[in-house]
Amino acid sequence: MQAFYTLLIVLQVVSAIAIIGLVLLQHGKGADMGASFGSGASGSLFGASGSASFFSRATAVCAVVFFVATLGLSIVASGKKASGGTVLDSLPAATQPAKQAAPASAPAESQGTQIPK
Known part of the structure; x- marks a missing residue:
């Protein structure tokens, strides 16, 4: 079970x-991928609309994998036994703290003489 959790x-x-990475590589509306490579034609690298569909499809696939992994992690985590109490429990x-020893009596008291107050 630990190996499956690590894999997820x-x-x-x-x-x-x-x-x-894919979101950062995508270009905005109106920007041409071909223009970044020096040519003015938008069809120079991925075709006329190839760059938008390639990156958007790859992003969608990665998003599905991310959500499936998140769902799997939540299922694995819910299967673990909860303690049923607080963190402090x-x-x-x-x-137990050590019992304090009785204060040592003054040597004068042990001899039977009283100390004037």
């Missing part, structure tokens, strides 16, 4: 990084 975490992180029991 890795899958989620990789898909999140891929989504970030799960702490180990504190040791």
